[in-house]
Amino acid sequence: MFAFLRRARKATATFIALMSILFVAACGGGLPTIGGGGPQIDTSKPVPVALLVPGGSSSANDNALAASLENSARLAMSELQGVAIDLRVYNTAGNAGQASSQAQKAIADGAKVILGPVYAQNAASAGVAAASRGVNVLAFSNNPDVAGGNVFILGNTFENTARRMVSYAARQGKGNIMILYGDSPAETLARDSIARAIASTSGATQAGAVGFELSQNGIVQAMPQISSSVKSSGANSIFFTSGTDGALPFVTGLLPDNGVRSSDVQFAGIQRWDIPANALTLPGVQGGWFALPDPDLSTRFRQRYEAAYGAPPHPIAGLAYDGVAAIGALVKAGKADALTGNALTQSQGFVGVSGVFRLRNDGTNDRGLAIAQVQNQKVVVIDPAPKSFGGVGF
Secondary structure, three states: OOHHHHHHHHHHHHHHHHHHHHOOOOOOOOOOOOOOOOOOOOOOOOEEEEEEEOOOOOOHHHHHHHHHHHHHHHHHHHHOOOOOEEEEEEEOOOOHHHHHHHHHHHHHOOOOEEEOOOOHHHHHHHHHHHHOOOOEEEEOOOOHHHOEOOEEEOOOOHHHHHHHHHHHHHHOOOOEEEEEEEOOHHHHHHHHHHHHHHHOOOOOEEEEEEEEOOOHHHHHHHHHHHHHHHHHHOOOEEEEOOOOOOOHHHHHHHOHHHOOOOOOOEEEEOOOOOOOHHHHHOHHHOOOEEEEEOHHHHHHHHHHHHHHHOOOOOOOOHHHHHHHHHHHHHHHOOOOOOOOHHHHOOOOOEEEOOEEEEEOOOOOEEEOEEEEEEEOOEEEEEEOOOOOOOOOOO
């Protein structure tokens, strides 16, 4: 579609395809609600934990992801202090029906909590299967549509990123925000997340929202309206919902030619601008802001993983580590109700491999993110990730 896309597609195809699938809406009705409940555990014995991964699939990518998730979970177990976990792995083959049956098998085998599965439909199916037995599911999805009841999602959400980005923009005096979004379900959800963040943030206002068809011609045709809207609204920030795998390179490249320059209005993204690494060379993203997990902690995790397994972790493998870390922290307290919904949603949260995080009562999460700026084709952190909840950044 775009020249940059053709150059970057091979490098990003696997990662982007996965993240898109994680966000696919789940089928069926809402999940049963069990409130803050969950099973009682015997803290004098290893705690049975089920890990549902997409192994056994016909897809090599799914099998590689499954292995990386298991490796990450076992790395977390090896780093726990004073906590014993009995981890049992169940393959879903990336199939919702198998995810349901494997969740049932895991509970029959004694699992007190389920980690995974990955894809949204699978998470919803596993959640329904586990709900009747009062078992909570910590899924690796980032789709808030499957969160709730006994299902908690560990993946970072648009809502979380939008809250962080909008809050930072407001504090920098860049809170009059224009939203530019592509005509797709994911970007529409991102647009709505930004709008909600603006509405709930002091010092932030929505200057407007302009959509465009996700094609080269669609963007070209929308440029006059985009330019006019930005100028007439007095916006001092533009939030882009598109990523480097989509319209972002083309839109940011065309805006200066249409009288909208990053020197006059702050460019900011709801998605990562540093994946793939060569995206940082794009002229249009120079000076732009985006959010990312704590770079120092992420680097340390990657180094420990590579030392243990001889290869880098999958981009979402850290979610399995985070799940085990949270379970370990709760079990270490020695309470029988350590894995209930009330315990999982403790306000102080947990420390994971990419920063602090906590699970919310609605099944979504808060994650501590850093704000970065692209400076001279490099990522420079301009506002560090918060180290705890209640401070700057939350």
